[in-house]
Amino acid sequence: MRYLLIIILLLFNYSCSNNEKVKKPNIIYILADDLGYGDLSVYNQNSKISTPNINSIGNQGMIFSDMHSTSSVCTPTRYSILTGEYAWRTKLKEGVLWSYGEPLIPENKKTVGSMLKKFGYTTSVIGKWHLGLGWEKKVEISESNADISDSGLIRDINENIIDFSKNPTFGPPQNGFDYSFILPSSLDIPPYLYLENNKFIKPVNNYTDGNKPNHDSSGAFWRAGPMAEDFEIDQVLPTFFDKSKKYIKRVQKEDKPFFLYLPLPGPHTPWLPLDSFRDTSEAGEYGDFVKMIDYHVGDLLDHLKSLNLEENTMVIFTSDNGPYWWPESIERFNHKAALELKGMKGDIYDGGHRIPFMVKYPGIVKEKSTNSDVNSLASLMGTLGEMLGEESNNIGIDSHSFYDALMNDNYKAEPKSIIHHSSRGFFSIRKGKWKLIENLGSGGFSKPVFIKPNQGENIYSLFDMDEDISEINNLSNKHPEIVKDLITEMNLIKKKSFQLNP
Incomplete structure (x- = not known):
């Protein structure tokens, strides 16, 4: 009987604690x-x-x-x-x-x-x-x-x-x-x-x-x-x-x-x-x-x-x-x-x-x-x-x-891919420290808005946002494998869809 009482008290305390948590x-x-x-x-x-x-x-x-x-x-x-x-x-x-x-x-x-x-x-x-x-x-x-x-x-x-x-x-x-x-x-x-x-x-x-x-x-x-x-x-x-x-x-x-x-x-x-x-x-x-x-x-x-x-x-x-x-x-x-x-x-x-x-x-x-x-x-x-x-x-x-x-506050989430979108419809993707932009130009208000690429020129820009918050140093030619992976992931996110439950 004593053990049963202890179990009941423990369950009651857990219930109260849980209710406080979900207030x-x-x-x-x-x-x-x-x-x-x-x-x-x-x-x-x-x-x-x-x-x-x-x-x-x-x-x-x-x-x-x-x-x-x-x-x-x-x-x-x-x-x-x-x-x-x-x-x-x-x-x-x-x-x-x-x-x-x-x-x-x-x-x-x-x-x-x-x-x-x-x-x-x-x-x-x-x-x-x-x-x-x-x-x-x-x-x-x-x-x-x-x-x-x-x-x-x-x-x-x-x-x-x-x-x-x-x-x-x-x-x-x-x-x-x-x-x-x-x-x-x-x-x-x-x-x-x-x-x-x-x-x-x-x-x-x-x-x-x-x-x-x-x-x-x-x-x-x-x-x-x-x-x-x-x-x-x-x-x-x-x-x-x-x-x-x-x-x-x-x-x-x-x-x-x-x-x-x-x-x-x-x-x-x-x-x-x-x-x-x-x-x-x-x-x-x-x-x-x-x-x-x-x-x-x-x-x-x-x-x-x-x-x-x-x-x-x-x-x-x-x-x-x-x-x-x-x-x-x-x-x-x-x-x-x-x-x-x-x-x-x-x-x-x-x-x-x-x-x-x-x-x-x-x-x-x-x-x-x-x-x-x-x-x-x-x-x-x-x-x-x-x-x-x-x-x-x-x-x-x-x-x-x-x-x-x-x-x-010590929790560190697994890096998730985030899509950015500009006023003119430009896309970019961010995953961890890497940011990939798929067009040249601002795609918004800053000039130049659009930059026409030269024949054969890479239209993608890659930035290490931990080291280059001002997006100055384009690393796309240095890391083609990262560019390729981010392009693939961005396209998968664009195609992803599902129907919410009613």
């Missing part, structure tokens, strides 16, 4: 827009922008040094974050969706939101969507009134046939979000309006002529287009943070954990720091706008503390791609937004897609810890799925979990 945290995923690897001093001690609040997430948790967006531009990265798959597997083969593009994520596609709902979470997205909406049209779509790609994707529709008197029929609620308050796309792309659960907040009766203060579309730049009544373009960022705080306060009363996906509209153009933030950095309007973001991130973190939610909330902070920061800006401000990485937003070079990534989870993720494993933003579904016990065949095909790294 579901609240999750906040903050996605900055166009924030560079070198903008934050936790990555770049010479940064001209002070960001103590964003830095605190890394200092109180784990900093990842080799995380990558799956694309060097907006829409495809957002697709990967929510689905765990590369967007080039869809009909979007390059670039982004524009003002009135069709939904990129179909309703039956499993997302991070729908997966978390399965495990008892209430889910929300507050911020920039840029994944397409089901706009109501006055007439049928045709090649004469829409931009339709060769793959059949409707990238945009003539705004004159959009019926703003009717709410869109498809959006975040159809992609796994219980609550949504969004801007349709970027803050420099019309229409300028808010949608709450697919419904217009205000009538869309106004029109802006746009603003272009600089030749390179930087600064306070936005395009002409329809605008909702009372829409103030410089108040969008504060509005999203205010809505987030109110959402958290509301749902914390519910007996379930919450997931808040918070994709910010900045520091993507237009750079619109409010007066109180002007001249607070040494990197011009861009740096001042980053300072404004940092303030609001700190305010949100303080809000969690005030509600006694900090201890059981996982906060992830990252960026959707590299910075929109031209060489002229580097020279003018002596600020390297991409640090020593080659290139910028849009490019196949690491400056286009290596991004800041930090995770804070008090008591679980070790403070001031670091991780140097190569991974991508497609990893969110796999990581949260492993944490919650989701079956692996229900995880997006390109989502490589970093959960073990969060639990043990």
Whole structure:
């Protein structure tokens, strides 16, 4: 009888311990827009922008040094974050969706939101969507009134046939979000309006002529287009943070954990720091706008503390791609937004897609810890799925979990192959220290964009990213066997596909 009692007590203690281990945290995923690897001093001690609040997430948790967006531009990265798959597997083969593009994520596609709902979470997205909406049209779509790609994707529709008197029929609620308050796309792309659960907040009766203060579309730049009544373009960022705080306060009363996906509209153009933030950095309007973001991130973190939610909330902070920061800006401000990485937003070079990534989870993720494993933003579904016990065949095909790294800062993952993709559709592959690019040129914004190879010239570039972070020394001729292996692996990944369980 004594031995039986001991066994029962051991089983009870194991059960309690196990329950503690799988306690579901609240999750906040903050996605900055166009924030560079070198903008934050936790990555770049010479940064001209002070960001103590964003830095605190890394200092109180784990900093990842080799995380990558799956694309060097907006829409495809957002697709990967929510689905765990590369967007080039869809009909979007390059670039982004524009003002009135069709939904990129179909309703039956499993997302991070729908997966978390399965495990008892209430889910929300507050911020920039840029994944397409089901706009109501006055007439049928045709090649004469829409931009339709060769793959059949409707990238945009003539705004004159959009019926703003009717709410869109498809959006975040159809992609796994219980609550949504969004801007349709970027803050420099019309229409300028808010949608709450697919419904217009205000009538869309106004029109802006746009603003272009600089030749390179930087600064306070936005395009002409329809605008909702009372829409103030410089108040969008504060509005999203205010809505987030109110959402958290509301749902914390519910007996379930919450997931808040918070994709910010900045520091993507237009750079619109409010007066109180002007001249607070040494990197011009861009740096001042980053300072404004940092303030609001700190305010949100303080809000969690005030509600006694900090201890059981996982906060992830990252960026959707590299910075929109031209060489002229580097020279003018002596600020390297991409640090020593080659290139910028849009490019196949690491400056286009290596991004800041930090995770804070008090008591679980070790403070001031670091991780140097190569991974991508497609990893969110796999990581949260492993944490919650989701079956692996229900995880997006390109989502490589970093959960073990969060639990043990000494953990070193086996090298996984990661695919990079540029705005012009260039591919590269990264495995361990080796990076192979299959085209010549940036494939993005940096010049030259395309380089025509000479007859018989090798079109592949190979770099040792441990020794050559700036991608200067092309080793493709020195290591032809590595080039061959990476080409084979990249082609296998491109062909790989499977059907998620319903």
